[in-house]
Amino acid sequence: MAVINLKDINKPVKEHLDKFNDYFKDLMRTEVPLLNLIIKYMTQKRGKQIRPALVFLSAMICGEINKRTYTGAGLVELLHSATLIHDDVVDKSDKRRGIATINAEWNNKIAVLIGDYLLACGLLSAIDSDEYYFLKLMSQSVRRMSEGELLQIQKSGELETSEETYFTIIANKTASLLSTCCSLGAASTSDDKSLHEKMAEYGELVGIAFQIKDDIMDYESSSIIIGKPVGNDLKEKKLTLPLIHAIQNVPKKQAKEILKIVKSGNIKNDNLKRVIDFVHENKGIEYSEQKALEYSDRAIQIISGFDSSAAKESLINFSNYVVKREK
Secondary structure, X not given: OOOOOXXXXXXHHHHHHHHHHHHHHHHOOOOOHXXXXXXXXXXXXXXXXXXXXXXXXXXXXXXXXXXHHHHHHXXXXXXXXXXXXXHHHHHOOOEEOOXXXXXXXXXXXXXXXXXXXXHHHHHHHHHHOOOHXXXXXXXXXXXXXXXXXXXXXXXXXXXXXXXXXXXXXXXXXXXXXXXXXXXXXXXXXXXXXXXXXHHHHHHHHHHHHHHHHHHHHOOOOOHHHHOOOOOHHHHOOOOOHHHXXXXXXXXXHHHHHHHHHHHXXXXXXHHHHHHHHHHHHOOXXXXXXXXXXXXXXXXXXXXXXXXXXXXXXXXXXXXXXXXXXXX
């Protein structure tokens, strides 16, 4: 089977993504020189454009891309960018996408204000276009993302080991935004609420598969491939699916020993290797890969009833991509 890549997935909407880059910059334009300097800095290295691509592909599978689609994509990307900037401040991150974060290049106060500015730009772009339904969808997503992040902080402190809690966290933290991308796209080209709901469910399922794969890579990839050290989640005392399943597969005494290492915060060198080996030996990776595949397959089933099109093929390929990618 040929390797699936984002470039090929995005082909049906490449023209729109190219136009969107300029549209996105225009949404942030200001008369304040410092703001323009920082916006130029933060847009010099664009990400994978996964979220706007999902908006455009979801719009295309339900109808014809139009001005409303750009409004929806802009709203998502502005609010997503704002949350990333705020996350970098909270996490004290120095790098993102290979360049210094805004908080590292300037300072925390400026970074927080930039995040607030992007949030305001997103909200105003929707209000100026009378897209109050879009605002409702996006606000629900931001609320879920906040709830997921806070729940993860709480459960990391408690070293919660239930799968149910894990899936609640990743559904809210990651899947909610991808779900919103897809429902916004559908809503921009169709008034059929059932299509909005189908695309929202597709995005939710793909988002869960995406996060499970991310969590798997924390146990098996190099920092060069995924941009973070192996065991980064462990060092932050985050119990993700590979470790949760492995812990559930062994006697309580052994599980307590592993949890004691994680709780100690001394996750480096021999301790890190011990936990990673424990996860591999007790089928944590295999189980998580199977779960990610199940969610990916369910996402494909959701859109199986749509008419054949380039957008449908790309959304199917994206669902396969999220579980087969290496970064």
